Each structure stands twice: as C-alpha cells, then as structure tokens.
Amino acid sequence: MKLWIAFLLVSLSIQAQTNTYEISFDNAVHHEAVVKATFPNIKSNTLRVEMSRSSPGRYAIHEFAKNVYGFKATNAAGELLEVKRDNPYSWIITNTDGTINIEYILFANRGGGTYSQVDATHAHLNMPATFMYAKGLQERPIEITFDAREDLDWKVATQLKHEKGNTFSAPNLYYFMDSPTEISDYKAREFEVDGQTIKFVLHDPGTEAEFDAYWDKVQEIVLQEKAVYGELPKYDYGTYTFLACYMPNVSGDGMEHRNSTILTDTETLANGGMKGNIGTVSHEYFHSWNVERIRPADLEPFQFDKANMSNSLWFAEGFTSYYTNLILERAGIISAEEYVKSLNGTFNYVWNSPALEYFNPIEMSNQAPFVDAATSVDPVNRENMFISYYSYGSVLGLALDLSLREKGLNLDDFMQLMWKRFGKTEVAYTDADILNTLADYAGSDFAQNFFENYIYNSKMPDYENLLASVGLKLEQDTDKAYFGASFKETASGLEISKNTFKGSPAYEAELDKGDVITAIDGIEMTSNEVFNQLLDEMNIDDMLEVSFLRFGNELKTSVRLVADPAYSISIDKDAKNNTVKAREAWLAKKS
Template sequence: MSESAIHFSISFKEPQAHYAEIEMLIPHVESDHIDLKMPVWTPGSYLVREYSRHIEHLYATSANGKLACEKTSKNTWRVAAGKNAGPIHVFYRIYGFEVSVRTNFIDADHAFISPAATFLYIDGLSHQPCQVTVHLPEQWASISTGLPKLPTASNTYYADNFDTLFDSPLEIGNQDIWHFEAAGVQHEFAMVGGGSYNKQQLTSDLVKIIEQETAIWGENPNSNYVFITHNYNAGSGGLEHLNSTVLAASRNAYKIDAAYKNFLSLAAHEYFHLWNVKRLRPKALGPFNYDAENYTAGLWIMEGFTAYYDNLIIRRCGFYSVKEYLNALANEFNLVYNRAGHRVQSAAQASFDTWIKQYRPDENSINSSISYYNKGAMLAVALDTHIIARTQGKLRLDDVLREAYNTFYKKEGRGFEEDEFRRLAERVTGVDLGEIFDAAHNTVELDYNRFFREVGFELIDLNQDSQELSLGIRIVEQDGRLFIKNVERSSGAWDAGLNVNDELIAINGNRLDSAGKELDFALAQGQYEDIVDLLIARDGRIRTIHTPLRYCRKQLWSIQPRIDATEQQKERGRIWLSVVES
C-alpha cells in the first residue's frame, strides 16, 4: 500500500449503546487546511440520508497538539493543518441503530458498518488509497467484507480509493460464515441473526444462479464476492455493492417454498447488479458526487431490467415452474396498473425523481408515482420478447446487455447515455426498438399483448368484467377504529372529498364495527352511482360525506398461453422461458 494511504481504525467501546469509535490517520497534508466530508448518500440507494447527523465529538490533533476544527456545512469539517504538516489524527464517534441494508447498525451482538455512513474523506482527494483496521471486542470473532485483507497487519483491509471503500460494507461479529466457488470465483456467505436456512441447499442453488448470470454477461469480473444476510423476525430488501451485497430476510421463512424462492430471486437481483449498475451504468452513476443527488433518467434500465431478470434467472435455473414465473411477471403489471400514478409518472420520470419520491412514499404516492423497478421490468419483457420474435430466437435482451457491457465498460471505460444504449441495442439486434424506449418517457401504455402474442402468450385482466363496487379507499384498523389510509384518484371517495386519516364511524346510519362489515354490506347491496352517507370524524369534528359508489378498478393480470398460438410462436415462447443447463 502507498505511504499516502489514509488509515482508519474502528473500535467498539460501547456497542450495546450503538456506538463505534473512529480514528482517521492522515499521513501528510500539503495545504493550510483540509476539509473533511462525509457522504450524504450511499451508492445504490438514491436518497440523501444525511449520515453526518450521527457523528459526535469530532476533533483533530497533530504532533503540536489539538488543531482548530470548524464545521462549515452539514457534512464538512475544516481542520487547520498548516503546510507540510506531519501526521494528523482525527477522532469521532458514530451512532448506528437503524435496521436497513444501507445504514449503520451496532448493538451488543454485532455491527453492520455502511462505509458511506462511517468514514470521512478529504475534499478533492477521494482518489486516495485507504486502509481500515477493525479492533474486535473480545466477544466478537469475525469480519466479513469484500475489501481485500492486508497481509502485513491484523484485521486490516485496504481500498484503492474512497469509491471502492464506500462500496464495501463490513459485517463484524459472530456471523455464520461458509465459502464456496462458483463461476471460477470464491464466494463467502455470512449469515447474521440465525435462521432456518439449509447451507448445502442454499449453496447449491446460489451456484446455479451465479453461473447462469455469468453466462449472460460472458465473464465474472471479481476474484471474490461476499453475501451478507441479516435475518430478522420479518425482513426483506437488499443493496448491491462492487463485490458484495447485503440482504435482509425473515429468519424462519427459508423452509417455506414461496418465501425461499423469493429469497433466491432477491439474491439473483443483487448479484445481477455486479454487472448492471456496478459496471455497466449511466454516466451519472460514477464517478459520484457524494455531496448531493446524482440524477439519471435511466434507473428503469438499471433497476427495471434487473427486476425483470431476477425472476427470469430463477426460472432458467428450474426453481420456478412456467406458471410460477408467469405469475411473478404478471405481478409487475398488477403493481403498476393498480396505482393511478402510472397515468401521471413515466418510468424515466420515476428514475429521475427517485431522490424525492421512491424512498419517501406518502399517502398520495399511489396517485402520483410508480416504481421504475416494476415499470422497467414491464419494458424489459417487451424488449426481450420482441427481439426474440424478430430474430427468430437467435438473439434476445441478453445479447444486448453483454455487448453494452463489453462496449461501454470494458472497451471504453465509461457510463452511457440512454440514446447510446438504444442505438447499441438496435445495432446488435437489427430490430427497431424505438417504440419501447420511447414508452419509458411517457405515460401512454404500450399494447403489451402485441409482444406477448409473438411468443405465444397473452396478458389478461381477470377482473375486466367485474361489477364489484368500491368507494376507492383503503382503510386500516387502529384500536378498534377505522381510518382511511389512501384515497384513489378519480374514485367516488376522491370526488366526494373523503380524506386520508378520516375516521369512518357509520354508513347510511349504521355504526361500523372494527371489521367494516356494514361497509362491505353496503357495497354488496348497492348499485353503480348510488350515494352512501358516511359519518366521519375529521380532526375531532363530525360530518357526513355523501359518496357515490363506483366500479372497483382493481386489476388482476395473468399471463396465459394463447390457445390459437402458432407453432412458431410456441417455439419462441419455449426459447423465452426455457430452463438453461449450466
């Protein structure tokens, strides 16, 4: 390692109180002062999280004693160093007690360290190499991280720069660790919090997933990879990193078939990001500005395509039957089309606005936004099936991704613009894909059945002929009382003026019980556009809202084989959904 490397030491004097102590050693300073900064967000999770709010008691010293240190912005500390200063030591504590895959969590049992929420960097010098030494409390025995270990020092790891450091979380404690090889790469699995998992089965299934994904991309760019899984009573979610991932799962769900397959899909999703996001990426996603938002309209490609492939990989491995896979894919359509927001926000807009919407849902989000995960998966299946059909099964979306990876990442070493990605896709396949790419930028829906029919399937709304009535509200029960949680745009409740947080007391003069049975009865006995009288309490005041009944607009999509599909279409469908031998 370079002598200019910045060295961090992390220790845990009071883990039970959720604190870690950080020492930052800066070997040499060439200016009168340095600005130390903490990222406000972490790569892969597009929200400004203000990590610096958890720093306490920051001070700096040199051989001459304590140095003047002034906080100049929410995440910046200016240290008066003096030119050609010798080593400078910076000390601070961090608090971590938020359960997520993107934030620090420290307690008596273990510590999960998110580097962007932990380590300071010198403004303008994020390219510097760095080292991290972990001082293990006597009750902890293990460290799991994608960072390579420094052979000359105990429990010390290094990174070539801060981009790598910030993308390499650490799990510290007594996690259950095992190792395996897949696609020529050494893998470590670290389980935290116990669970009903079967190591042998899980390893065998992960090997299949890893080898399927490596085959798509043509190579596995890592020499090692680490899965860190936090098991909770109820948990979900994941976050990708350069050569590791952090997953959250329910500890007792591994023996439940559907839940276990969902976990495999999550692992497939985050591992797919090893290529798609971490290497193949839009220009905005690296090098990063850790001070502010990094905007791109292309997350529908990065996250949406990955959301399409995660379940498709599970099908290719043979873990999903065709029916199970099609049900999982149809759910993407249900999640989009059952939000009125799909008429308001496009996939590209959802991508760009992720910083203010995706991670900050509110009571009106269903009416104003969609997820670029779900909508991107819909667009991806349109691309995949269309390419398969137009090339008679010789090419598919896999071939586009592999060429994009080779071109933009390997050959040119840069991120791409969306129009470049589109042109490459059309060059590789010889297929006009403009309609699908354009659909990502507007709210006019594609006729997805045009693409499904090409491979022998059709998308059907099983509720299309339903005469079920609805107010257009979602209610929740709290302490035996019913409250409105959401109001659907253009529903009867919306037009009548019912509000979120209104307490429902009675309907048509009948008191509502906590199960809402009288409400169900009124809906079952009513007619379209009947007016019902809802007695509500709003901010402690009683009023009656006259509300029309409308047809329920909930859609239930299913993807089914077409009875009249031609043999050619059926063959394309077999190519699309085939199990692939690894």
Template structure:
C-alpha cells in the first residue's frame, strides 16, 4: 500500500467512502396476463432506492427501427404507490412522460398495456403468446440508464408458455439485463414455441449456442429440418467475416413467429433477432423465410457491432438520424440474398431477379437520380415503418437505403474483384476488425479510410465515396455484371408503358368506385412516367382513354395493348377544378432485367464462368 501524505488523508477517506457505496438495486418489472384474450397485460414496475422526483418515460423509438413511434398511446390505468400501498400523486406531463414529485424510498408504478400488433416494432398479446418488443412494453426511469433490471414473467403455466429471449435467465421465471440499453435490445417471446439448437465453434476454439425458436403450427420435425437450413446460412455468414461475434452469455436466439394475421418484419438485436412472417406455417415456405433470417443474422456483425456512431447511444426519446444506413442496412441487404446463393438455396439464374431489382433501384428511381445515399439514409426517420396519414411524395424523392446501398455493395464487390483481386468479403472483414470487433463506432469517412487501406489506393476510395456515396453518379452495371456472364438489358423492349402502377380506382374513403365512375389515381405519379409528364397526378379520375370508358386499371391497360412507344393517347379526366383532356405520349419502359448469358443466347467465356463461380460459390471450408 502506498503511504498517504498528511495533507490529502481526509480527501482520500472521502473518496474511499464513495467507492464503498453499495451498487444500486435492480429496477424490477413484473408482467402478468389476466386479460390476454383482449390483448392486455398488467405491469408493475418497482423502483428501489428512489431518490428525488421521479420521471418515467415510455419510448418513442425502438432498437433496429429508425423512425419515431408513439408507444405511450398503448398504456393506461397508470398508478403509483409507496411500498406499503399508499397511493402517490403521479402526473402525466407529456403523452409518454409521467412524474412523481413526492414518494418514499421504494416506489411501485402499475399500468395496463394493450398490445395487438405482431411485428418487430410493437407488441402482441393473446392466449397463444405474448410477443414483446421491450420499448413498446416497459416504462423506464429517466436518469437510470445504467441501473440493472430484472423481469418476472407471470402466468406462464396458465397459458402453457415458455420464454425465449436474450435476457439472462436468473432462475424460474426471472430474467435480467445489465442496463436499459441491453433491455431495450432484448425482444422476448412467451409462447408454446418449438425449438432446435446447435453449437458453433469460433476461431478461438470456444463454443457458442445458436437457438431457433418458432411459434407456429408446424411439427417438431419441420422445425428441426428448417434449423438445418438456417445452419447453412449461419456458416456462410461466418465465412464472410472469418469468425463469429462473441455473443453475450454465449448464445444467439432466433425468435420467429409465423401466422397469417402477422405483420411481416425482421428486427435485428445484439444477441437475437425477431422475425415475424405472414405465412400459415413454415412448411412449404422455408426458402422465402430464409431471406429474412439471412438478412437479420448478418446484422449481428453489421450494425449491432459494426456500429454507426450516429446510433450511439440509441435515443429512446426520439429517433436517431444516420448517414450510414446505406452501409448498415444496404450492404446487409446485398449479403442477405447473396449468401442464399452461396448456401445453395438459389441458383445463379434465380439470383438474376435480385440483381435486377438492385440495379433498377439506382438507375430507374427519381430519388436515386436526385439524392445521394447519405441523404436517403437520413430519410429513415420518416420512412422506416414511420406512420403518416397525409400523402407523401416518396415516389419521387425517396429510394430506400436498403436497395440503394445494396446496389452500391454489388458494384463495389464486382469492382474489387475485377480491379484489385479483392472482394467485398475482404472489405467487410477489414471493417469488422477495425470497428466491430473492438466496438469502435464508425462514420462515413471511417468507411472510406478502411477501403483506402484495403485497396492500398486512396484515390480509388476517395473517388468511389465522392461519386457514389456523397454524390449521385452511378456505376456501370452493364460492364460490371458482364464480367460474371450476366447481361443487363431492357425488361420490356418495344412495349408500351405509361407508368400506371395501381390495381384499382378507389375513392378517398377507400371504397371501390362503381362501374363507369373512372380510375382514381390514388398516389403521386412517378416523375419519369408519361402520366406525370402529361400532368396527371393523385386525385385525378381518368374517365376515358382514346374514347374508351375507363373503369379500372385493367381497362386502361387494355387500351395500351395495341400501342407502341411514341404513340399518343387522348385521356379525359376530372378533378376538383373540373373536366380536362390531355395527351399521354407512350414510352418504352425504362426498367431493366438481368439474365444469364446462357438465357440471352450465348455461352459465358471461361473467364466469366470463373468470375461467377468465385463470386457466388460457397465459402465454407
């Protein structure tokens, strides 16, 4: 022990006393389901060591979701008590904020939760399950971000439920989280789910456990067989990065809910993912389901550990705005589909449909033509399952960062392979080692720097980011895809196109218009379309086309059947300013498709075949 100087003894004793203070006791939540048939839960939050005025909050955003949501609307009957049951005055100061000015050392807060939306953002309760996304369920204490938390899930035996979660199991029906951020990132499924598990061995020799839990009507053999398919995807993803992440408590859990009335979704979390599917069951839909599994599991590296600085820490008061979602989500989108080919679940021929979608997203959408990937990333605060009752113009000013970023990833992968004898796998591995493995959040310039180091070509990295990330220039996809023996061509050459995309005319109340009432344009017309150029937009009602009565989209399409690009169609329509006549000049569809050289009528060269194989073949050794 170092000897203390007399002049600082008293100060040192004070510091020692401060360090000797006991750790804060956990905040405790108990959740029960006496009225599950009507989608309600009863929640009691116990706050020990309650000090000063308490401010309690329901979240307005959710881990993995980038838009703002109002979870506070679904709680009611909010009450507060001292530990002896004495009622306390609790004041609602905002829609999702409650304050308790005076109280004892231990405070209990109770409330009713209504939950009837099964997806990755909200919560759902019925006698079959409690599907819990934590920000949509649990109130939290402002200023207590680092306090440990415990959860008691009641009524499990009553409904025959088990618990699937990344929370730490403390025993019986008690689970814990080290702090609020971890709790919010821990979706929980209470149901009679079926489960299959397997061990994976990391490069350091340590084993970890992967759990697949599925709440569906399938039998156990179906779940076991699907688990084997998921295992193949898991191994392909590990091959990209060279190693698995280190999962907290040594486990990673897929939480899957499959039912026709669900709202399809996938939501990544640090040690788990919440996947919701609208199918009747897993059996017969395995390949479709795998797409979401592949995407979400890739996130356990990219976004949950390779973490944008703009998402740190995650703000549950309001959505974080990020410039990096083209990478966090877009590159994940690219790999989510690519790895299904490498794992043998899609053929290169089947993969051409995915490639065509990526290319069209950047070459044939007004948003990508006008705005860079960074700006489209920032739009997530409005577009990522954001709720709006007023019409938007996203048709013409937004291209999803999922596909925008996916197309950038495609181009970068092909360019690294053809120009540097490198791959996008090499780049992802470099970013993982520099950022994700050491949990060092990144910015867009960091990603450029990592590309510069990998290629040993700062000029290439600077040009790529300047043109395609910060700028709106586009890569030459025709040339790049040709290197792998794929052909990029017009999808409908010579066919008439006017940009009509809706399936039926509806009035403002959502009811179908009667026969002869016309075709209502229900949303903004696409800026690149002949309809837009002719001055037709949302709210207009098309009555006739070339003298033919129009009743719905099919009757308008019938008029186009004998037209060709350059032809003119006289269109009679009405809107609030009266009756009008305009001329729509038919064009050729700008949309592209990707096909194999074989389908296009030629054979790929040996070089093209090798390139394709190196790109799309399995990397599992």
C-alpha cells in the first residue's frame, strides 16, 4: 500500500510539472489554428514565453512570431493577466497564482520542413513554427492534444509518444520541437527491421497501388542504408516515421528529425512524384545516422532563439548528399548509367565555381545561416562567392570514397566507424574528430593529405585518375566555345538572369545581371535558341560584338570566347576489366 501511495505521489508531482498544449483547427479553411498552453507551478513573478527564431535541421533565422496574433494570458481562475513585450518574439506574463494559461491564433500556410500549414486538406505542423515555449522550463515534460477534424477524417502521425486518443507526450522541449506532425486523412505502411518499426505515412491523392509501388522503393532504401552502417539506430519508442505530404498546396522540402522526417512536394505519386520524390527519401533517411546521431558538436545544444552555425555541414549534409543517389543505384531504383550521369551537374557546379578562391568547405558550411531557407531583399553574389556545402561535400565524398578504394578500403566502412565512435555513443564530433578517425582508418598521412588539401583548402582532387580507377571517363570539350552568361527571353532581347561568373568572357566584357542583349554581330537575339545556334558556330578566341541595353541606354562591348570549362563524367566503354570490377564493387547492392 505504501509503495502504491509513493508511486501516486510521484505521478502527481510529474503532472504538476508537465506543460500541456492543445491545438484546434476550426478555421482551417483560412489557415488558422488556435493554440492553448498551460504552464503550472510557476514560482517566479513573471513568465517569459516566446516563439522560436530557428528550427532543428535549419540554420537560419525565421522569426515565426510574425504569424501569431490574438494572444492572451490567464491564471487558474480564468482572470486575464498583464502582458508586456520587450522584443518582437517574446511575451512577459505577470504571475498571480502559479498557473499561467496562454492562447493565441496562428496563421500557417507553407507546408514544408520549416513552417506549418493549416488548410482543409491537412494540418502540417513544424513545432517551432507553431508552439510558444516558456523560457527556463525547457526540461519539463510536455503533453499535447491535437483536436483533429473528425469531419475531415483526420488522423495524427508524429514521432511523439502516444498516450491516448489524440494526446501525445515528449520528455522535454527539445524532443517536442524536433517532432513534426502530419494530421490528415493519410495512408500508412510499415515493416519491421531487426525488431524496430519503419513506418511511412503518405498524404497523397493517389491510389493504394501507387503507394505500394513507392513503398517497395522506400523499403529497399532503408535496407541499403542500414547496410552502410551495419545496423539501424535505436529509435526512441521503437519506430521511425516518414511523414510524406505530396500535395499541390505544399512546397518542396525534406527535413530530418531524430525518429522521423518530413517529405513534401507538389508532385503527387501519379504526377511525377514516383521518380521525383524518392531521392529526398534516400537523403533524409540517411540523416537518421549522419547528423541526427553522428552529430556536429557545434550544433549542440541547438539554439531556438538564434541562428545555428556549424563547421561540419560539408560532412553532415555533403556526405549525406553523396550517398543520396548512390543508395538509389544500389537499391535498384536507378541504373548505374543514370547514377554516373547524375554526377555531372554537381561536379560542374562545384569545380567551375569562382567561389573556390574565397572559402574552403568548412567556411562554406559557416554560410548556412545566410542561405538555408534564409530570406533577405538585397541582391547577393552567390554565383561568385558561395558553393553549397551539400554539393561541395558530395563531390568530396566521391573523391574520398574512390581514394579509399584505391587502398582497398571504402567510405562505407569509414562511415560505419564514425557511427560506432560518435553516432551509436551519441558523443558529438568536431572536424578534428573526423580527421583523427580517418587517420585511424586509412593512415595518418592519407588523412592529413586529404584534409590539408581539400578541407582546410579548396584544391581539386585528381578526379581524372580517381574516376578512371572505377572505369569512368572525365572529359572536357576544348573545342566548344563558352560565353559565360545565363539568359531569360524578353520582348527586348536576352536578359542576363544571373550574376556573370567571375573570369568568364561575359564577366571580363563587363556584362552584368539585368543587361539585355539585343544583338550579337548584328544578329538580333530573339531567343535562347538563336543565341545557342550562333555560339555553336563560333571558335575559341573569336570576338563577338555585343549590343545591349543597361538602364535604358544602348551600349556595345566585345566578348572574346574561351573554351567551355564544363566537365563530362561517363562510363568508359573501353575500361580494363580490373576497373570494371572496381566499379561493380562500388555500386553493388549490399547485403
């Protein structure tokens, strides 16, 4: 009897310290949700509640408070409490009896990995964009009830722990904020892997047969990514949940979380999504190891009230990007030829970028708060000073994998070692830890050389020989002429649509974004087709007389053409047997 009383007292104590939330969607058609929260047992004279300014998996500031209105606070007796403001994202509430209730309206109409969306089709909730939190109460457990619209057949899907009905819980604020939720009339599939459940929730207007075909691909991805690391992570509550929303009203995105991921796109499975969306599945699931558990130390703890900067996104995001299409090939979703062809765009974007002279991969990672879904109104010069850490890390992952394979090693086993040291143990790593782990795996000289040349500097690996080692060719067309500008067609001519690349013929001729080219060598530039036909007839070092409009003025300049710097990666049909076997081993399905 005494033990039962003690258990009851502990349970009551936990309840007294639990923050509770409720969210309803009566005005979903106008993208509104009503959020209520209760913070009990408040000891201080005031309580500060605030909206997050950043979100797990994103690195920029988002100012979610801009979508909050109708705020009010009451005590346990229902009496209105005094509220003061000292910044745009906080509310300071006077405490009168130890309990503080808040209520507000949230406008939400962007379905993706960062924001929330509420409409007649679903409630798609990213928690930092939806729920206020109490400063200083981050370690309290949280309980939330979703008032799902029964008239719309809505059901709740989330990585939160299910308690009863539509009530779920989280052990603390961080887990709560890291738990996106899809509430809709969704379909679901699941399968068991080594005693854990992999679940796929799909909000899509398509058929069950379409879902079955897509689900087959998802299962192969799960198994191939498990094979890289040798085991699944230990998912909290034994389940990993894909939250996929392929609807015309959402925005294209993917966002990893500890035991789930958000997948959104306007392409439904019947409208291109069967092929177009599967790469995001591969990328985001790989994150359940690399970034969620193999975790950069500079992202711990994650700060909800400011931008989060990391040195390691070239590894966390970039190496994950390297594996994205490689896993699709190993899983039989794309062919070896399609995989090799997919390398070209990223390779050219990175190695023909003028930004290489400004930042190395670590410094590119530091740029994330300015580029990762960040918004601003002033023009920027990204074409010349930034390379995405996704892409930069991806081509370095390729170089490292092929370099290791020349030594009889491979990137899979290195990633598995990173998993055992930093992921499975959940000990956050630094860039130095990656270097030291690579040294232990492949030798100190190898690791130092790789980091000194390609991570701490921006040198280009010897891709020609690396690719040849797996029976691929790296080529450039030295006879093809290059101008160096992107155009959009207008009534006046071809408008330069992006900043011209530093060092390109167009750049050297002082042509700039916004200039409208009206004629070249007397030929009117009425379309991209006309321009491309003219360029195809030109040779290296030819001079072009260019007429263009700038700020309403008619101007002229001369452009000297150079060789096209674009690379081409392809399968070498004449490769030797040993390199063909090396390629097959690299791309082979893993068991």
